[in-house]
Amino acid sequence: MKRPNEQLANHLTRAGMSRGELARRIKSKAREWNEPNVSPNVTRIRFWMEGEKPRTPLPDIIADVFSDHFGYRVTTYDLGFGDGTRADAALVYDTSYTATVRAVAELGRADVDRRKLLAAAPFAAVAGVGPSRDWLMNTLDQEPTTGPRVRLEDVTAVKSMFETFQRMDIFQGGGSGRLVLAEYMSQHVYPLLRRTHTEEVRRALCEAAAEQTYLLGWMAYDSGQHGIAQRYLIQSLRLAEESKNAALGAHVLAGMADQATLLGDPQEGRRLAQAGRHGLSKATSPACLADLWCLEARALAKLGDATAASRAVAQSEKAYERVRPEEEQAWAEFIDPAYLHGEHAMTFRDLEDSSAAETHAVRSIEHAHAQKRARRGAMSQAALAVTHLQRHDLDSAHAAGLRTLTLAGQVKSTRAIEAVQDLRRRMQPFGKNRLVADFNERAHALVQAA
Template sequence: MTTQKMPNTDLAGWLDRSGISRKELARRVKTAAQACGQPHITPDATTVRRWLDGDHPRPPVPEILADVFSACAGYRVTTYDLGFGESAAAERSLDYNSSFATTVEAVADLGRADVDRRKFLAAAPFAAVAAVGPSRDWLLNTLDQQPEPGPRVRLEDVTAVKNMFGEFQRMDVLQGGGSGRLILAKYMNAHVFPLLRRTYTDEVHKALCEAAAEQTYLLGWMAYDSGEHGTAQRYLIQSLRLAEESKNAALGAHVLAGMADQATLLGNPTEGRRLAQTGRAGLGRNTSAACLADLWALEARALAKLGEKTEAARAVTQSEAAYSRVRLADEQEWAAFIDPAYLHGEHANTFRDLGQAQTAEVHARQSIDHARKQRRARRGAMSQAALAVSHLQRRDLESAHAAGIRTLSLSRQVKSSRCVEAVQDLQRRMEPFGNHRLIADFNERARDLMTAA
């Protein structure tokens, strides 16, 4: 018994909305297929009729159709919108594509799926080796892609986008990545990605790609802070490609710092170190002392995980030396969070992993003091957790318990999976102390936070 095909009313609706004929749609699909190296895709008006009747074309035709209709509409249309189900956006967004136009469509697909909370994206895995190609290409390539035709973008449009970045970054720093990510993704889908498809002067093109890279990075960082590492990785790769297009070396190095942080966190410190080193190699002299300080700090974190005590301590020293050269007026807005609260917190974790409890405590307390003054609960929580571990390493349960309670209090103030993970790590480190009353009390108090997470 054969299953009767159902007409594709979604595709028909978009064809009517676009105002183009079946023959013209076939021509545009053929042209787009040739441009992306698929010359064997040669549809005609009859092929389009079969699609409308319910035939499901083989990949990558649905993705090409989505790109064609997106160009007509001026905003992202997905394979899902066209009645063809989910696309391979999760995999396409792992690619560091030499084509700027393809990059725009990949990041737009990703943003649309993120807003719609598609199941395939939530389940997207972190690919351990996916950063190898992007980091290499960012360092070596100089690309000259031309934008798609359309209404011209002005510098005033780019300024409006950059002004919004500061607001979203402050939301992330003060409230955690879980607070504003979907709002930012909706803003990007509605106001930023459509601009990337238009024409502009070279100056505007670079400025727009820089602004888009900043906000795409922030989306990735917010996903990272929410524990969605597969989604985060895909945003970061596309952000790196946009940063290259902007010719902003410091921004690209900043994105690599985020990728290094993620790789080390997920158990691949060798890759984390390599990414941090690549960022430093591409940064250039006197470009961003804050970014350099961050890259050294993250290399130190990776080295500590690898047990390289001398090299890790040297990297911390290099980070501190770089930060001493920071001039805030010369730094870009995305570097605002690279400050003593952040850096001392990272150094505390480095020395914690090296088992140097006293040095870890010194850095943790400095981070906590700065975070308190800035009302940064997330940073304060993670540094309180590092302080608690330093007390555990010296078997001071009273002090560890007190710092642990402060960790819980601060963690409840933000939506951040990293704070939850810091609490879970603290609980694991408390296990060797058995059923001591302070350990039992901490675990009881942590139960509500764990349940909510």
């Protein structure tokens, strides 16, 4: 005999939704999940409340509907539907280390298998609230650890692989090697987390796994797969907490902040960046601090606060003055003048301060060219082109746009392609000018090839 689903009924009552309204929201959310055939009615919802369990992926879709409504993550378990799918479980910042290891291992396997459900899982705007709060509170409560760093062969091997894949991402884009890294993590690293024997070894492995999991998330982010990226970042943050490496956790929050701002929620992006900065109070990483200030500036620019954004850029530059690369952790390698000036250029671009934007863009381009970093060069060339458009200098914008196309074609990066598409949109007010037509034709060919 079926038992009434009191948890679902309670959430519906608290939300103040009718069954018809819930059905409409589920249908709308299903379209975001690329599940157009999902179309429940009031009768079907009554059956669920009477104890019938909806078919996959409906439990996850319903959880997303309530999460959006309440502003915090509601899981399938909260709704009385039992454990969620792999996609849903990876959005939970679990207090249990065992559950975290299981969630990240299942996420890796799902990623390798390219399951439809994981690929279709959308970015959940509210999912970062709880993890950033819990990480920050636990980090501030930690006592600094002392003693020599554990140097075991398996940890060293994992870290060496991290450096290899990170450089692949920096120079070739996130679309290069991500699935190979996912396979390596699923087959080698995540199983290691289950086989540690001492607390010191466990922490060292958690740190190495957090670095790699973050990189998987960042590569997915750079490839435009934001739902997958978000899940990796949340689990990376949890592993970073286990490692007691506060700087690494702050670094993960920087990635989450960047993603939130990019996807249209700069207020959340700013909050995540601030949480990361507060968590650095017991850790030393000027590079990470510079990055967090930089990303807060990006969010503030989107919010239209020019004064606060300019102040944050200045704080970022001040923090970077204290950076000693040899003292920073491996994951901070990309936080350098090419990256920071490129991000500052986009901050001032968004503020329509073309002079400041041009200054930073040119500096970024110079550093990126010297390092042969095509992705960063493409994004900064695009920012430079926009500064010329803001001054109505179409000739210079066209020249910078062509350089953007050349560089974007050298990497597998959705962000580089998006920079090209953004430039196409910004050229539209110039009408049918021959330079606009030429750029559009070349850009179309690049986008189609990508």
